[in-house]
Amino acid sequence: MARSKGFDPDRVLDSAMHTFWKQGYAATSAQDLCEATGIGRSSLYGTFESKHGLYMRSLERYADAGTAGLRDLVEARGPVRERVRRLLDSVVEEEVSQPGLGCFVVNAQIERAPSDPDVASVVRRGRAEVVDALVRALRTAQADGEIAADKDPEALADFVHAQIGALRLLGRSQADRATMEHVVDVAVGVL
Amino acid sequence: MARSKGFDPDRVLDSAMHTFWKQGYAATSAQDLCEATGIGRSSLYGTFESKHGLYMRSLERYADAGTAGLRDLVEARGPVRERVRRLLDSVVEEEVSQPGLGCFVVNAQIERAPSDPDVASVVRRGRAEVVDALVRALRTAQADGEIAADKDPEALADFVHAQIGALRLLGRSQADRATMEHVVDVAVGVL
DNA sequence: CACATTCGGGAATGATCGTTCTAGAATCAA
DNA sequence: TTGATTCTAGAACGATCATTCCCGAATGTG
Numbered sequence: 001m002a003r004s005k006g007f008d009p010d011r012v013l014d015s016a017m018h019t020f021w022k023q024g025y026a027a028t029s030a031q032d033l034c035e036a037t038g039i040g041r042s043s044l045y046g047t048f049e050s051k052h053g054l055y056m057r058s059l060e061r062y063a064d065a066g067t068a069g070l071r072d073l074v075e076a077r078g079p080v081r082e083r084v085r086r087l088l089d090s091v092v093e094e095e096v097s098q099p100g101l102g103c104f105v106v107n108a109q110i111e112r113a114p115s116d117p118d119v120a121s122v123v124r125r126g127r128a129e130v131v132d133a134l135v136r137a138l139r140t141a142q143a144d145g146e147i148a149a150d151k152d153p154e155a156l157a158d159f160v161h162a163q164i165g166a167l168r169l170l171g172r173s174q175a176d177r178a179t180m181e182h183v184v185d186v187a188v189g190v191l
Numbered sequence: 192m193a194r195s196k197g198f199d200p201d202r203v204l205d206s207a208m209h210t211f212w213k214q215g216y217a218a219t220s221a222q223d224l225c226e227a228t229g230i231g232r233s234s235l236y237g238t239f240e241s242k243h244g245l246y247m248r249s250l251e252r253y254a255d256a257g258t259a260g261l262r263d264l265v266e267a268r269g270p271v272r273e274r275v276r277r278l279l280d281s282v283v284e285e286e287v288s289q290p291g292l293g294c295f296v297v298n299a300q301i302e303r304a305p306s307d308p309d310v311a312s313v314v315r316r317g318r319a320e321v322v323d324a325l326v327r328a329l330r331t332a333q334a335d336g337e338i339a340a341d342k343d344p345e346a347l348a349d350f351v352h353a354q355i356g357a358l359r360l361l362g363r364s365q366a367d368r369a370t371m372e373h374v375v376d377v378a379v380g381v382l
Numbered sequence: 383c384a385c386a387t388t389c390g391g392g393a394a395t396g397a398t399c400g401t402t403c404t405a406g407a408a409t410c411a412a
Numbered sequence: 413t414t415g416a417t418t419c420t421a422g423a424a425c426g427a428t429c430a431t432t433c434c435c436g437a438a439t440g441t442g
Contacts, residue, residue, distance in 0.1 A: 001441040002387040024302055026217035031431055041431080042390045051430065100305040110301040111215055113364045114291040120361065123364055155373035162374045165360045169297065172303045173314055176198035182346035183353045190381050193418040194409040221400055231421050232401080242400065389438070400429065408419065 008049055012037045017058035020188065021104040023110050025055055054101045056118055064127045070164070074133040080141035084134075084160055088184040091164055095171025102172030106165055130164070131157045147191055156191070163187045166191040202229040202237055208249035212295040215302050216246055237261035247309055253295040254317045261355070272382045273293040275325075275351055279375040282355055286362025286371065293363030315356055321355070322348045338382055347382070354378045 015037040019028050026139035030051060034041055048054035070171050073087045074124055095102070112119040119142060147156075170180050206228040210219050221242060225232055238279055239245035264265050264278045283305050286293070303310040325348035338347075356375060 002441090003437085006389070006438085007345050022305070024217065026215065027306075027426075029304075031428085034389095039389050040392075042392085042433085045431065046389075102301065107301050109292065109360065111218075114213070115218075120364065151372070155377055158305050158370045158373035159377035161360065162357035162370075164356070166357040169300065169356045169360060170353065173300050173311065179349045179353075182343070182349035182394050186346055186350035186381055190377055192412095193416080194407085195419080199409090220398075222398085233420050235402090236401065237419080245417070323430085384442090386441085387439085388441105389436105391434105391436095393432105393434080395430100395432070397429075397431105400425100401427105402423105402425070404421105404423080406420095408417105410415105410417080412414085 005043075005047075007039050007043065012039060012044075012047070012178050013054075013058060013061055016054050017062055017104065020055055020100060021062070021107065024107060026111070033144050044111075052129045056122075059104060059108055059119065059122055065105070066105065067126045067129045067156065070130050071133045074130070074137050078145060080137050081188065082191060085184065086096065087160070088163055088187065089125070091167045091171075091186060092177065092180045095149050095167060098171075100172065100174050102166035103165075106168040107172070127161065131161050134160050159190070196234075196238075198228075198230050198234065202246075203230060203235075203238070204249060208253055208295065209246050211246055211249050212253070212292060212298065215298060217302070247313075250295060250310065250313055252300055254313050257294070257296065258317045258320045261321050262324045265321070265328050269339060270307070271328050272287055272379065274328065275382060276375065276379045278351070279354055279358065282358045282362075283368065283371045283375060286358060287363075287368050291365050292365065294359040297359040300364070318352065322352050325351050348350065351378070 004026070016033055019032055021037040023032070028051075030041060030044070032168060033051070033054065034118035035043060037044065069090075070087060072092060074083060076083050100137055109123045110121050112124050114120075135153050138147065138151075138156050142149060142151070142153060143171070166183060167180055170183070207224055209221040214223070219242075220234060221235065224235060224242070224245065228235065235245070260281075261278060264281060265274060266275050267277070296314055299310050300314045304314050305311075306359060322363055326344050329338065329342075329344035329347050333340060333344060334343070357374060358371055361374070
């Protein structure tokens, strides 16, 4: 009945995501997006409603995949202490392997959350999912006597989640791997 | 010999700083700066070389004052554990009293450090000053037997500094005070 | 093949960007 | 007051912004 698209929307979304991730929202122009994705303005605006729409789609895509990955690590088997270490190690590994990128959600949180309710909502949701998974894991571990009974699982969960943010921040400014490992080592020590 | 300026450059710098701090670099226009500072384009470009120049002056001013404040808290008298708590508490207090602002340096770190060597340099310098002060304080405390001998002062310093970043991140997205206090409580517990 | 429909490159839109220019008002020393 | 100098408001600059439009090319259906 009609012509089919000459590009894969998922690939386009991936390219756009990396561009927004690296440069931020305001510093990325429609021109940049066309060059990164390889499609024209018409296709871009025809498929995604606007620059902001494309940004939100990219951000949600990234956040969904990211939180799912973190939750999997939190909900894995084994001592919770080891799971948290693997969680934080995985963040360090990602930052080291992609220097200067940081985390798209953290970047969006800084740049746009205060002025963009849609972004703030994605950030809040992602945070809640990870923290909730951590709280559940820590509660279970506490019931099993694996961590001290006098500790507050919610406080620990907030703390561990905050470490992820701290590592993302360090990664964005290309801090040494040693610095990030220091943070992980000390943080894991509290459990 | 000539006319004198009709405005106070320091006040202008303060107004510009707050605008950049809140909105970021790319999202702040020369128009915004003129409105915030109350001076015209000519005066702005005549006094500061460019938008980027004004941004750097603002950032350096903020960073100098901020790191000096943090260093003072670290180098105060009393048990190092209490000093660190006051340090982190002061960050929480600032974030709560200025919701959604976060830290200008952290914001700049995310938005511009990867693509702006000048900004990266300011960020690096600020980090080094605070971490160095922490290392010195922790080493002294360790020599006095105040903290365990098997701990690594540099690791602890990196960790404490990372907590500041984490709190700034939480502040930028207007996290609950309770969340930030959780982070502080758990973090201080490791010393 | 022929038609209906969608796609997409690139020109065009008005707005806004950072920056410079212009012209006159204001301020100093003499 | 004079004259040299520096100030500043606002117009003007070319560039670029996000977005829309045009229209020929491409494609699936009958």
